[in-house]
Amino acid sequence: MTVYRGCVVAPDRHYDVEGDLWVRFEGELARVGMTDVAQTRMGKMVSIRFKKPGRHVAAGGSVATVESAKWVGPIHVPFACEIVDVNREAYDRDILIANRDPYGEGWVAVVRPDDPEAAKAGLLEGEAAAEAYRARIDELDVNCFRCAD
Amino acid sequence: MAIRVLDFGQVGSLRSLAIFHGVAYALREEHPDVITLTRPSDPFVSIGHHQDARTEVDLDYCAEAQIPVYRREVGGGAVYLDGGQTFWHTIFHRRRVPTRLEEVYEKFLAGPVLALNRMGIPAVHRPVNDIQVEGRKIGGTGAATIGEAMVVAGSLLFDFNYELMVKVLRVPSEKFRDKLYDTMREYLTTIGRELGDAAPPREEAERILVECFAETLGEELVFDEPRPDELAEIARQEERIASAEWLHLDGLPASGAGVKVAEGVHVREGMFKAPGGLVRATTAVRDGVIIGIVLSGDFFMEPAEARQELQDALVGVAFRPDDVLRAAKSVLERVDAPGLDAADVTAAVLADQPA
Structure with missing residues:
Protein backbone atom coordinates (compact mmCIF):
# COMPACT_ATOMS: atom_id res chain seq x y z
CA MET A 1 0.00 0.00 0.00
CA THR A 2 1.30 3.47 -0.89
CA VAL A 3 0.78 6.29 1.58
CA TYR A 4 2.00 9.66 0.39
CA ARG A 5 1.28 12.86 2.35
CA GLY A 6 -1.35 10.93 4.26
CA CYS A 7 -3.08 9.81 1.07
CA VAL A 8 -3.59 6.09 0.66
CA VAL A 9 -3.32 4.49 -2.78
CA ALA A 10 -4.65 0.97 -2.28
CA PRO A 11 -2.57 -1.60 -4.22
CA ASP A 12 -5.25 -4.03 -5.33
CA ARG A 13 -7.03 -1.95 -7.94
CA HIS A 14 -6.86 0.29 -10.99
CA TYR A 15 -7.06 4.08 -11.03
CA ASP A 16 -8.31 6.94 -13.17
CA VAL A 17 -5.87 9.32 -11.56
CA GLU A 18 -7.18 12.57 -13.04
CA GLY A 19 -10.74 11.58 -12.19
CA ASP A 20 -9.77 10.52 -8.64
CA LEU A 21 -11.61 7.25 -9.15
CA TRP A 22 -10.60 3.71 -8.16
CA VAL A 23 -11.79 0.66 -10.06
CA ARG A 24 -11.54 -2.93 -8.82
CA PHE A 25 -12.24 -5.51 -11.49
CA GLU A 26 -14.25 -8.46 -10.16
CA GLY A 27 -14.73 -10.92 -13.00
CA GLU A 28 -16.81 -9.26 -15.67
CA LEU A 29 -17.87 -6.55 -13.24
CA ALA A 30 -16.01 -3.57 -11.78
CA ARG A 31 -16.53 -1.89 -8.41
CA VAL A 32 -15.80 1.85 -8.41
CA GLY A 33 -15.33 4.46 -5.71
CA MET A 34 -13.74 7.73 -4.74
CA THR A 35 -10.07 7.81 -3.84
CA ASP A 36 -8.63 9.18 -0.62
CA VAL A 37 -7.62 12.31 -2.54
CA ALA A 38 -11.19 12.72 -3.83
CA GLN A 39 -12.80 12.53 -0.40
CA THR A 40 -10.20 14.87 1.07
CA ARG A 41 -10.61 17.50 -1.63
CA MET A 42 -14.37 17.36 -1.40
CA GLY A 43 -14.53 17.53 2.39
CA LYS A 44 -17.32 16.09 4.50
CA MET A 45 -20.09 14.78 2.33
CA VAL A 46 -23.64 15.93 2.95
CA SER A 47 -25.47 14.06 0.20
CA ILE A 48 -25.21 11.66 -2.72
CA ARG A 49 -27.59 10.73 -5.50
CA PHE A 50 -27.08 7.52 -7.43
CA LYS A 51 -28.10 6.78 -10.98
CA LYS A 52 -30.43 3.81 -11.14
CA PRO A 53 -29.06 0.28 -11.64
CA GLY A 54 -29.77 -0.91 -15.15
CA ARG A 55 -28.82 2.39 -16.74
CA HIS A 56 -26.12 2.50 -19.34
CA VAL A 57 -23.45 5.16 -18.88
CA ALA A 58 -21.31 6.44 -21.75
CA ALA A 59 -17.54 6.80 -21.27
CA GLY A 60 -17.03 9.89 -19.12
CA GLY A 61 -20.61 9.77 -17.84
CA SER A 62 -21.52 9.77 -14.19
CA VAL A 63 -22.76 7.04 -11.85
CA ALA A 64 -23.64 9.43 -9.03
CA THR A 65 -23.46 13.05 -7.95
CA VAL A 66 -21.99 13.98 -4.61
CA GLU A 67 -22.33 17.10 -2.49
CA SER A 68 -20.16 18.47 0.26
CA ALA A 69 -20.39 21.75 2.10
CA LYS A 70 -18.36 23.42 -0.63
CA TRP A 71 -19.01 21.64 -3.92
CA VAL A 72 -21.37 19.53 -5.98
CA GLY A 73 -20.25 17.34 -8.82
CA PRO A 74 -20.52 14.05 -10.62
CA ILE A 75 -18.51 10.85 -10.15
CA HIS A 76 -17.39 10.08 -13.68
CA VAL A 77 -16.50 6.64 -14.98
CA PRO A 78 -14.01 6.81 -17.87
CA PHE A 79 -15.38 3.78 -19.73
CA ALA A 80 -18.81 2.84 -21.07
CA CYS A 81 -20.69 0.53 -18.72
CA GLU A 82 -24.00 -0.52 -17.27
CA ILE A 83 -24.76 0.20 -13.62
CA VAL A 84 -25.40 -3.10 -11.84
CA ASP A 85 -25.57 -2.01 -8.20
CA VAL A 86 -25.13 1.11 -6.07
CA ASN A 87 -24.14 1.43 -2.44
CA ARG A 88 -27.20 3.35 -1.32
CA GLU A 89 -27.66 1.43 1.92
CA ALA A 90 -24.20 2.26 3.25
CA TYR A 91 -24.60 5.97 2.50
CA ASP A 92 -28.12 5.94 3.95
CA ARG A 93 -26.65 4.61 7.17
CA ASP A 94 -23.66 6.93 7.19
CA ILE A 95 -23.29 9.74 4.69
CA LEU A 96 -19.64 10.13 5.78
CA ILE A 97 -18.78 6.56 4.83
CA ALA A 98 -16.54 7.63 1.93
CA ASN A 99 -14.83 10.14 4.21
CA ARG A 100 -14.05 7.30 6.63
CA ASP A 101 -13.42 4.34 4.35
CA PRO A 102 -13.16 5.37 0.68
CA TYR A 103 -11.60 2.08 -0.50
CA GLY A 104 -13.84 -0.26 1.50
CA GLU A 105 -17.36 0.37 2.79
CA GLY A 106 -17.54 3.64 0.89
CA TRP A 107 -17.58 2.11 -2.60
CA VAL A 108 -20.07 3.85 -4.89
CA ALA A 109 -21.23 1.48 -7.62
CA VAL A 110 -20.72 -1.88 -9.31
CA VAL A 111 -20.74 -1.63 -13.10
CA ARG A 112 -20.46 -3.95 -16.06
CA PRO A 113 -17.94 -2.46 -18.52
CA ASP A 114 -18.95 -2.78 -22.17
CA ASP A 115 -15.38 -3.82 -22.93
CA PRO A 116 -13.43 -4.80 -19.78
CA GLU A 117 -10.07 -5.08 -21.54
CA ALA A 118 -10.40 -1.63 -23.11
CA ALA A 119 -11.55 -0.26 -19.74
CA LYS A 120 -8.45 -1.68 -18.03
CA ALA A 121 -6.19 -0.35 -20.73
CA GLY A 122 -7.29 3.20 -20.01
CA LEU A 123 -6.42 2.95 -16.31
CA LEU A 124 -3.24 2.74 -14.26
CA GLU A 125 -2.35 0.12 -11.66
CA GLY A 126 0.48 -0.89 -9.36
CA GLU A 127 3.59 1.26 -9.24
CA ALA A 128 2.51 3.29 -12.28
CA ALA A 129 -0.67 4.32 -10.43
CA ALA A 130 1.26 5.10 -7.24
CA GLU A 131 3.79 7.17 -9.16
CA ALA A 132 1.08 9.12 -11.02
CA TYR A 133 -0.75 9.72 -7.76
CA ARG A 134 2.36 11.01 -6.00
CA ALA A 135 2.76 13.55 -8.81
CA ARG A 136 -0.92 14.49 -8.61
CA ILE A 137 -0.85 14.87 -4.82
CA ASP A 138 2.13 17.23 -5.15
CA GLU A 139 0.43 19.16 -7.93
CA LEU A 140 -2.73 19.50 -5.85
CA ASP A 141 -0.63 20.24 -2.77
CA VAL A 142 -3.01 18.12 -0.75
CA ASN A 143 -2.55 16.20 2.50
CA CYS A 144 -5.21 13.58 3.06
CA PHE A 145 -7.25 13.12 6.16
CA ARG A 146 -10.21 10.95 7.13
CA CYS A 147 -13.21 11.49 9.34
CA ALA A 148 -12.45 9.71 12.59
CA ASP A 149 -15.86 9.84 14.25
CA MET B 1 -8.57 34.44 -24.62
CA ALA B 2 -10.47 37.25 -22.94
CA ILE B 3 -13.22 36.24 -20.52
CA ARG B 4 -16.65 36.79 -22.03
CA VAL B 5 -19.24 38.65 -19.97
CA LEU B 6 -22.80 37.75 -20.88
CA ASP B 7 -25.16 40.24 -19.29
CA PHE B 8 -28.66 38.88 -19.80
CA GLY B 9 -30.28 41.69 -17.81
CA GLN B 10 -33.73 41.01 -16.40
CA VAL B 11 -35.12 37.62 -17.31
CA GLY B 12 -37.83 35.29 -16.01
CA SER B 13 -36.91 33.23 -12.95
CA LEU B 14 -36.75 29.95 -14.88
CA ARG B 15 -34.49 31.48 -17.51
CA SER B 16 -32.24 32.98 -14.81
CA LEU B 17 -31.47 29.41 -13.70
CA ALA B 18 -31.37 27.92 -17.19
CA ILE B 19 -28.81 30.49 -18.34
CA PHE B 20 -25.93 29.40 -16.13
CA HIS B 21 -26.69 25.71 -16.55
CA GLY B 22 -26.90 26.13 -20.33
CA VAL B 23 -23.73 28.21 -20.68
CA ALA B 24 -21.89 25.69 -18.47
CA TYR B 25 -23.05 22.66 -20.46
CA ALA B 26 -22.10 24.41 -23.71
CA LEU B 27 -18.56 25.22 -22.54
CA ARG B 28 -15.68 23.27 -24.12
CA GLU B 29 -11.98 23.59 -23.48
CA GLU B 30 -11.45 25.59 -26.67
CA HIS B 31 -14.05 28.19 -25.65
CA PRO B 32 -13.21 31.27 -23.59
CA ASP B 33 -14.40 31.28 -19.99
CA VAL B 34 -17.58 33.16 -19.18
CA ILE B 35 -19.13 35.32 -16.47
CA THR B 36 -22.92 35.66 -16.62
CA LEU B 37 -25.16 38.26 -14.99
CA THR B 38 -28.93 37.81 -14.63
CA ARG B 39 -31.73 39.40 -12.62
CA PRO B 40 -34.93 37.46 -12.08
CA SER B 41 -38.09 39.39 -12.90
CA ASP B 42 -40.29 37.25 -10.68
CA PRO B 43 -39.94 35.43 -7.35
CA PHE B 44 -39.06 31.75 -7.11
CA VAL B 45 -37.65 29.15 -4.76
CA SER B 46 -34.39 27.47 -5.68
CA ILE B 47 -33.60 24.17 -3.96
CA GLY B 48 -30.16 22.61 -3.65
CA HIS B 49 -29.05 19.88 -6.04
CA HIS B 50 -29.70 17.05 -3.59
CA GLN B 51 -32.63 18.41 -1.64
CA ASP B 52 -36.03 16.80 -1.55
CA ALA B 53 -38.55 19.44 -2.61
CA ARG B 54 -41.42 18.01 -0.56
CA THR B 55 -39.34 17.81 2.61
CA GLU B 56 -37.73 21.21 2.36
CA VAL B 57 -40.35 23.46 0.81
CA ASP B 58 -43.99 24.16 1.64
CA LEU B 59 -45.14 23.31 -1.87
CA ASP B 60 -48.80 24.02 -1.09
CA TYR B 61 -47.98 27.53 0.06
CA CYS B 62 -45.77 28.11 -2.99
CA ALA B 63 -48.50 26.88 -5.34
CA GLU B 64 -51.05 29.13 -3.68
CA ALA B 65 -48.71 32.13 -3.77
CA GLN B 66 -47.73 31.26 -7.38
CA ILE B 67 -44.07 30.97 -6.49
CA PRO B 68 -42.42 28.35 -8.73
CA VAL B 69 -39.91 25.93 -7.23
CA TYR B 70 -36.87 24.84 -9.23
CA ARG B 71 -33.91 22.57 -8.54
CA ARG B 72 -30.43 23.92 -9.28
CA GLU B 73 -27.23 21.92 -9.93
CA VAL B 74 -25.45 23.77 -7.15
CA GLY B 75 -25.57 22.55 -3.57
CA GLY B 76 -26.81 24.07 -0.36
CA GLY B 77 -30.27 24.81 0.92
CA ALA B 78 -33.59 26.05 -0.37
CA VAL B 79 -33.73 29.80 -0.84
CA TYR B 80 -36.39 32.31 -1.79
CA LEU B 81 -35.15 34.66 -4.52
CA ASP B 82 -36.65 37.55 -6.41
CA GLY B 83 -35.84 40.79 -8.20
CA GLY B 84 -33.87 41.99 -5.18
CA GLN B 85 -30.80 40.10 -6.41
CA THR B 86 -28.45 40.07 -9.37
CA PHE B 87 -26.97 36.62 -9.88
CA TRP B 88 -23.40 36.24 -11.09
CA HIS B 89 -21.85 33.00 -12.25
CA THR B 90 -18.23 32.38 -13.15
CA ILE B 91 -18.21 29.56 -15.68
CA PHE B 92 -14.65 28.47 -16.32
CA HIS B 93 -13.34 25.33 -17.94
CA ARG B 94 -12.41 22.91 -15.16
CA ARG B 95 -8.85 22.62 -16.45
CA ARG B 96 -8.37 26.38 -16.01
CA VAL B 97 -9.36 26.70 -12.36
CA PRO B 98 -7.24 25.92 -9.29
CA THR B 99 -7.34 22.28 -8.28
CA ARG B 100 -8.12 23.01 -4.63
CA LEU B 101 -11.69 24.12 -3.95
CA GLU B 102 -10.52 26.60 -1.32
CA GLU B 103 -8.42 28.31 -4.00
CA VAL B 104 -11.33 28.25 -6.44
CA TYR B 105 -13.36 30.27 -3.95
CA GLU B 106 -10.44 32.60 -3.22
CA LYS B 107 -10.05 33.29 -6.92
CA PHE B 108 -13.70 33.92 -7.74
CA LEU B 109 -14.92 35.60 -4.54
CA ALA B 110 -12.18 38.23 -4.63
CA GLY B 111 -14.09 40.22 -7.29
CA PRO B 112 -17.44 40.35 -5.49
CA VAL B 113 -15.71 41.17 -2.18
CA LEU B 114 -13.77 44.03 -3.80
CA ALA B 115 -16.97 45.28 -5.47
CA LEU B 116 -18.76 45.45 -2.12
CA ASN B 117 -15.75 47.22 -0.61
CA ARG B 118 -15.82 49.73 -3.44
CA MET B 119 -19.49 50.39 -2.74
CA GLY B 120 -18.53 51.17 0.86
CA ILE B 121 -19.29 47.83 2.55
CA PRO B 122 -16.45 46.27 4.59
CA ALA B 123 -17.11 42.78 3.23
CA VAL B 124 -14.60 39.96 3.64
CA HIS B 125 -14.35 36.42 2.31
CA ARG B 126 -14.94 34.02 5.15
CA PRO B 127 -13.67 30.61 4.01
CA VAL B 128 -14.83 28.36 2.72
CA ASN B 129 -17.49 30.21 0.75
CA ASP B 130 -19.25 32.98 2.65
CA ILE B 131 -18.98 36.69 2.01
CA GLN B 132 -19.57 38.45 5.32
CA VAL B 133 -19.84 41.93 6.75
CA GLU B 134 -18.86 42.10 10.41
CA GLY B 135 -20.03 38.54 11.01
CA ARG B 136 -23.18 38.78 8.89
CA LYS B 137 -23.52 37.03 5.57
CA ILE B 138 -24.19 39.17 2.50
CA GLY B 139 -25.11 36.49 0.01
CA GLY B 140 -24.15 32.86 -0.26
CA THR B 141 -22.02 31.23 -2.89
CA GLY B 142 -21.57 27.70 -4.15
CA ALA B 143 -19.49 25.71 -6.57
CA ALA B 144 -20.41 22.86 -8.87
CA THR B 145 -18.92 20.90 -11.69
CA ILE B 146 -21.46 21.17 -14.51
CA GLY B 147 -20.43 19.48 -17.75
CA GLU B 148 -16.82 20.49 -18.37
CA ALA B 149 -17.21 23.70 -16.38
CA MET B 150 -16.47 24.64 -12.81
CA VAL B 151 -19.26 27.04 -11.91
CA VAL B 152 -19.11 29.39 -8.94
CA ALA B 153 -22.48 30.96 -8.20
CA GLY B 154 -23.23 34.05 -6.15
CA SER B 155 -25.34 37.16 -6.01
CA LEU B 156 -25.38 40.86 -5.32
CA LEU B 157 -27.98 40.94 -2.59
CA PHE B 158 -29.62 44.34 -2.90
CA ASP B 159 -32.66 43.31 -0.93
CA PHE B 160 -33.91 40.11 0.67
CA ASN B 161 -37.44 39.12 1.64
CA TYR B 162 -36.92 37.50 5.04
CA GLU B 163 -40.66 37.00 5.61
CA LEU B 164 -41.21 35.02 2.44
CA MET B 165 -37.94 33.13 2.89
CA VAL B 166 -39.15 31.59 6.14
CA LYS B 167 -42.69 31.13 4.77
CA VAL B 168 -41.68 29.00 1.80
CA LEU B 169 -39.66 26.56 3.91
CA ARG B 170 -41.16 23.53 5.56
CA VAL B 171 -40.13 23.80 9.18
CA PRO B 172 -40.91 21.62 12.18
CA SER B 173 -42.87 24.28 14.06
CA GLU B 174 -43.94 27.90 14.07
CA LYS B 175 -41.44 28.54 16.87
CA PHE B 176 -38.74 27.24 14.57
CA ARG B 177 -39.97 29.63 11.86
CA ASP B 178 -39.86 32.57 14.27
CA LYS B 179 -36.38 31.66 15.46
CA LEU B 180 -35.20 31.22 11.90
CA TYR B 181 -36.62 34.61 10.95
CA ASP B 182 -34.90 36.34 13.88
CA THR B 183 -31.61 34.59 13.18
CA MET B 184 -31.74 35.43 9.48
CA ARG B 185 -32.51 39.08 10.22
CA GLU B 186 -29.52 39.14 12.51
CA TYR B 187 -27.01 37.16 10.46
CA LEU B 188 -27.98 37.87 6.86
CA THR B 189 -27.61 41.40 5.59
CA THR B 190 -28.05 43.12 2.24
CA ILE B 191 -26.53 45.98 0.29
CA GLY B 192 -29.68 47.96 1.03
CA ARG B 193 -29.45 47.40 4.77
CA GLU B 194 -25.78 48.28 4.84
CA LEU B 195 -25.91 51.42 2.71
CA GLY B 196 -29.50 52.68 2.82
CA ASP B 197 -29.92 55.61 0.45
CA ALA B 198 -26.21 55.53 -0.36
CA ALA B 199 -26.59 52.17 -2.15
CA PRO B 200 -25.58 52.48 -5.81
CA PRO B 201 -28.21 51.96 -8.50
CA ARG B 202 -28.39 48.39 -9.77
CA GLU B 203 -26.64 49.06 -13.08
CA GLU B 204 -23.81 50.91 -11.33
CA ALA B 205 -23.32 48.06 -8.84
CA GLU B 206 -23.20 45.52 -11.69
CA ARG B 207 -20.66 47.68 -13.54
CA ILE B 208 -18.50 47.79 -10.41
CA LEU B 209 -18.76 44.01 -10.08
CA VAL B 210 -17.55 43.40 -13.63
CA GLU B 211 -14.71 45.90 -13.16
CA CYS B 212 -13.66 44.13 -9.94
CA PHE B 213 -13.77 40.70 -11.58
CA ALA B 214 -11.40 42.04 -14.26
CA GLU B 215 -9.05 43.48 -11.64
CA THR B 216 -8.94 40.47 -9.37
CA LEU B 217 -8.74 37.88 -12.13
CA GLY B 218 -6.08 39.98 -13.87
CA GLU B 219 -7.60 39.27 -17.27
CA GLU B 220 -9.42 41.14 -19.95
CA LEU B 221 -13.21 40.96 -19.83
CA VAL B 222 -15.28 41.63 -22.93
CA PHE B 223 -19.04 42.03 -23.10
CA ASP B 224 -20.43 39.60 -25.63
CA GLU B 225 -23.63 38.00 -26.90
CA PRO B 226 -24.47 34.33 -26.33
CA ARG B 227 -23.53 31.96 -29.14
CA PRO B 228 -26.30 30.01 -30.92
CA ASP B 229 -25.15 26.77 -29.26
CA GLU B 230 -25.35 28.45 -25.86
CA LEU B 231 -28.87 29.69 -26.57
CA ALA B 232 -29.91 26.23 -27.70
CA GLU B 233 -28.50 24.67 -24.53
CA ILE B 234 -30.20 27.32 -22.37
CA ALA B 235 -33.52 26.41 -24.03
CA ARG B 236 -32.88 22.72 -23.30
CA GLN B 237 -32.07 23.51 -19.68
CA GLU B 238 -35.23 25.60 -19.35
CA GLU B 239 -37.27 22.60 -20.35
CA ARG B 240 -35.42 20.27 -17.99
CA ILE B 241 -35.50 22.60 -14.96
CA ALA B 242 -39.23 23.24 -15.44
CA SER B 243 -40.02 19.51 -15.48
CA ALA B 244 -41.64 17.81 -12.52
CA GLU B 245 -39.28 14.89 -13.04
CA TRP B 246 -36.22 17.04 -12.33
CA LEU B 247 -37.85 18.83 -9.39
CA HIS B 248 -38.85 15.62 -7.68
CA LEU B 249 -35.64 13.64 -8.03
CA ASP B 250 -35.19 11.63 -4.91
CA GLY B 251 -32.19 12.45 -2.80
CA LEU B 252 -30.70 11.63 0.52
CA PRO B 253 -31.37 14.18 3.21
CA ALA B 254 -28.39 16.23 4.23
CA SER B 255 -26.95 15.43 7.63
CA GLY B 256 -28.83 16.93 10.56
CA ALA B 257 -27.29 20.36 10.81
CA GLY B 258 -30.61 22.26 10.84
CA VAL B 259 -31.04 25.25 8.54
CA LYS B 260 -27.80 27.01 7.70
CA VAL B 261 -28.19 30.78 7.88
CA ALA B 262 -24.57 31.77 7.37
CA GLU B 263 -21.18 30.09 7.70
Missing part, protein backbone atom coordinates in the same frame (compact mmCIF):
# COMPACT_ATOMS: atom_id res chain seq x y z
CA GLY B 264 -21.18 28.80 11.27
CA VAL B 265 -24.77 29.89 12.04
CA HIS B 266 -27.55 27.27 12.14
CA VAL B 267 -31.07 27.02 13.49
CA ARG B 268 -32.06 23.52 14.54
CA GLU B 269 -34.87 21.81 16.36
CA GLY B 270 -34.75 18.79 18.63
CA MET B 271 -37.33 16.94 20.69
CA PHE B 272 -37.22 14.58 23.62
CA LYS B 273 -40.04 12.78 25.39
CA ALA B 274 -39.30 13.20 29.09
CA PRO B 275 -41.42 11.54 31.80
CA GLY B 276 -42.88 14.98 32.58
CA GLY B 277 -43.83 15.69 28.95
CA LEU B 278 -42.47 16.48 25.53
CA VAL B 279 -39.59 18.97 25.39
CA ARG B 280 -39.06 20.80 22.10
CA ALA B 281 -35.91 22.91 21.77
CA THR B 282 -35.47 25.40 18.93
CA THR B 283 -31.89 26.52 19.06
CA ALA B 284 -29.77 29.01 17.14
CA VAL B 285 -26.09 28.09 17.23
CA ARG B 286 -23.20 30.23 16.10
CA ASP B 287 -19.71 28.75 15.85
CA GLY B 288 -20.65 26.02 18.31
CA VAL B 289 -22.21 28.34 20.89
CA ILE B 290 -25.93 28.70 21.64
CA ILE B 291 -27.00 32.25 20.78
CA GLY B 292 -30.74 31.81 21.24
CA ILE B 293 -33.10 29.08 22.39
CA VAL B 294 -36.84 28.56 22.79
CA LEU B 295 -38.04 25.65 24.94
CA SER B 296 -41.62 24.57 24.42
CA GLY B 297 -43.75 21.49 24.87
CA ASP B 298 -46.14 20.16 27.48
CA PHE B 299 -43.77 19.90 30.46
CA PHE B 300 -44.45 21.89 33.62
CA MET B 301 -42.16 24.26 35.50
CA GLU B 302 -42.69 26.44 38.52
CA PRO B 303 -42.31 29.32 39.15
CA ALA B 304 -43.73 30.50 35.84
CA GLU B 305 -40.60 32.41 34.92
CA ALA B 306 -38.42 29.31 35.35
CA ARG B 307 -38.71 28.41 31.65
CA GLN B 308 -37.34 31.83 30.65
CA GLU B 309 -34.63 31.47 33.27
CA LEU B 310 -33.64 28.10 31.83
CA GLN B 311 -33.52 29.56 28.30
CA ASP B 312 -31.39 32.47 29.52
CA ALA B 313 -29.01 30.07 31.26
CA LEU B 314 -28.44 28.16 28.02
CA VAL B 315 -27.53 31.22 25.92
CA GLY B 316 -23.78 31.60 25.60
CA VAL B 317 -23.21 27.93 26.42
CA ALA B 318 -21.19 25.66 24.12
CA PHE B 319 -23.42 23.37 22.02
CA ARG B 320 -21.99 20.25 23.69
CA PRO B 321 -23.70 17.73 25.99
CA ASP B 322 -21.59 18.45 29.10
CA ASP B 323 -21.97 22.20 28.85
CA VAL B 324 -25.71 22.10 28.15
CA LEU B 325 -26.20 19.63 30.99
CA ARG B 326 -24.31 21.83 33.44
CA ALA B 327 -26.25 24.97 32.48
CA ALA B 328 -29.61 23.17 32.63
CA LYS B 329 -28.74 21.71 36.02
CA SER B 330 -27.93 25.14 37.43
CA VAL B 331 -31.58 26.14 36.95
CA LEU B 332 -33.45 22.85 37.31
CA GLU B 333 -31.96 22.00 40.69
CA ARG B 334 -33.68 25.00 42.25
CA VAL B 335 -37.07 24.99 40.47
CA ASP B 336 -40.01 22.60 40.51
CA ALA B 337 -40.16 20.59 37.26
CA PRO B 338 -41.79 17.21 37.82
CA GLY B 339 -40.57 14.51 35.46
CA LEU B 340 -38.02 16.78 33.84
CA ASP B 341 -34.32 16.82 34.62
CA ALA B 342 -31.24 18.38 33.06
CA ALA B 343 -30.49 15.26 31.03
CA ASP B 344 -33.94 15.49 29.38
CA VAL B 345 -33.36 19.10 28.39
CA THR B 346 -29.90 18.21 27.07
CA ALA B 347 -31.37 15.37 25.01
CA ALA B 348 -33.92 17.76 23.45
CA VAL B 349 -31.36 20.46 22.70
CA LEU B 350 -28.94 18.02 21.05
CA ALA B 351 -31.53 15.61 19.65
CA ASP B 352 -31.04 16.38 15.96
CA GLN B 353 -27.31 15.85 16.09
CA PRO B 354 -26.10 13.23 13.61
CA ALA B 355 -24.81 10.12 15.33
